[in-house]
Amino acid sequence: MKKAAALDVYSTSSGLKQISNPVRQKILSELQRRDLSLSEIAQLTGKAQSTLSVHLDKMVKEGLVASRDDPSDNRRKIFYLVSKPVGSSVVPREDLTKAVGSIIDKSIGSPSSFLKGEMRALILGVEAIGLNMDPVLKDIGRQIGAQLARHMRSTEIKPLLEEVKEFYARHDLGELNVYSLVPLTLIIKDDYDCSDIPDVGKTLCTLNEGILESIFDAKTGVPLGVAQTECFGTKYNFCKFVFEPTLYD
Numbered sequence: 358m359k360k361a362a363a364l365d366v367y368s369t370s371s372g373l374k375q376i377s378n379p380v381r382q383k384i385l386s387e388l389q390r391r392d393l394s395l396s397e398i399a400q401l402t403g404k405a406q407s408t409l410s411v412h413l414d415k416m417v418k419e420g421l422v423a424s425r426d427d428p429s430d431n432r433r434k435i436f437y438l439v440s441k442p443v444g445s446s447v448v449p450r451e452d453l454t455k456a457v458g459s460i461i462d463k464s465i466g467s468p469s470s471f472l473k474g475e476m477r478a479l480i481l482g483v484e485a486i487g488l489n490m491d492p493v494l495k496d497i498g499r500q501i502g503a504q505l506a507r508h509m510r511s512t513e514i515k516p517l518l519e520e521v522k523e524f525y526a527r528h529d530l531g532e533l534n535v536y537s538l539v540p541l542t543l544i545i546k547d548d549y550d551c552s553d554i555p556d557v558g559k560t561l562c563t564l565n566e567g568i569l570e571s572i573f574d575a576k577t578g579v580p581l582g583v584a585q586t587e588c589f590g591t592k593y594n595f596c597k598f599v600f601e602p603t604l605y606d
Contacts, residue, residue, distance in 0.1 A: 363447075367440040368493075369420035374440065376421075380404060381412055385438065388422060392437040442492035453485035456555050463553055469529060473549050480561055481554060491563045498567020505568065506575035514541065517576050521569070531596075541581075541600035543569065548596045551589045560588035562596050569598055 364377040367385065376382055383402050387393060395413070399406045413436060416422045421440045427433040457478045464474020483490050505524070511517040522533045530549045536542040546552075551562045562585050570583040579602060587597040 363445065365445045366443040367421055368443050369440045371420055373443065374419055374421060378412070380408070381416060381421075384409070384412065384416070384436075385421065385440075385442070388436060388438040389442065392435050394427065394433050394435055396433075398436065441496060444488050444490040444493055447484065447487055447489045449487040450485055450557075453481050453557060456557060457482045457485060460554065473552070476549065477551065477554055480551075480564075481557065484557075494563040495567040495570075498564040498569075499571040500567075501564075502568040502571025503575055506572045509572065509576055512576050512578070514538070514573075514577060517573065518543075521572060536597065541573075543598045543600075545596045545598070546594070548589065551596055554589045556592045557590045559590055560585040560596075561590040562588060562598075565596065566598065569600075573600065 364375045365382050365385065367374050367376060376385060380402060384398055387398065387401050393401070395406050395409060398404075398409055398413075402409065413422065413424075417424065421438070422436050423439045424434040424436045427435050460474050460477050460481065464471045464477075480490075480494070509517065509520045509524075511520050518535055525531055525533045525545070531545040531547045531552070534544045534546070536544045545562075545565070548562060548565065551565075554561060566583045566585055570581060573579075573581050573583075581600045581602060583598050583600050585596060585598050587593045587595070589596065
């Protein structure tokens with residue numbers, strides 16, 4: 358039996374699009390990082406510009422990408438992403454399915470612990486059946502974080518950290534501590550969406566990445582990218598989030 362091709366899923370104004378062509382997957386992946394000209398895409402993909410033009414024309418029609426004239430050379434177009442990555446297919450994992458059952462068993466006892474267990478089971482269960490939803494979880498996290506930022510007053514890092522720490526404690530989201538200020542690194546113990554998850558070989562708190570990223574982005578005015586480097590899912594008993602400035606072209 359032929360193995361199914363890996364696919365990426367993008368959200369467009371006309372609905373979800375599945376992308377399995379490796380050239381288009383590469384183009385979309387690079388455009389997530391920055392806007393690119395045709396010659397730059399050719400350099401990154403190793404494909405001829407004539408071949409890429411065919412792909413790009415179709416991707417423009419499907420609402421995946423768009424283009425604008427280069428202000429420094431009106432003969433050249435700059436391509437940019439107008440769709441959002443949702444997720445990608447991964448190999449289903451039976452061990453994760455078993456882990457979901459274990460998480461639910463451990464969460465039974467109180468409404469609060471069970472709700473946390475359901476959250477953890479959902480995140481792990483989706484991956485177990487073969488779908489990595491990290492991009493959409495981060496996007497949803499950013500939406501949540503943008504709303505939470507409206508309820509916070511501070512615009513400086515240190516007082517904002519205290520507000521976020523207090524918010525997490527008050528809403529039973531975990532114990533947030535500052536690991537370092539340069540680079541800004543936070544550790545969360547008893548993380549609501551990840552604590553007690555067994556070692557599954559990957560970090561899992563993408564929702565939290567988006568929430569923290571959006572709060573600090575909105576309140577400080579400094580574009581920050583947040584990456585989780587350590588996690589319950591990678592044998593740790595805490596989750597570590599590192600903030601780095603994000604540079605946009």
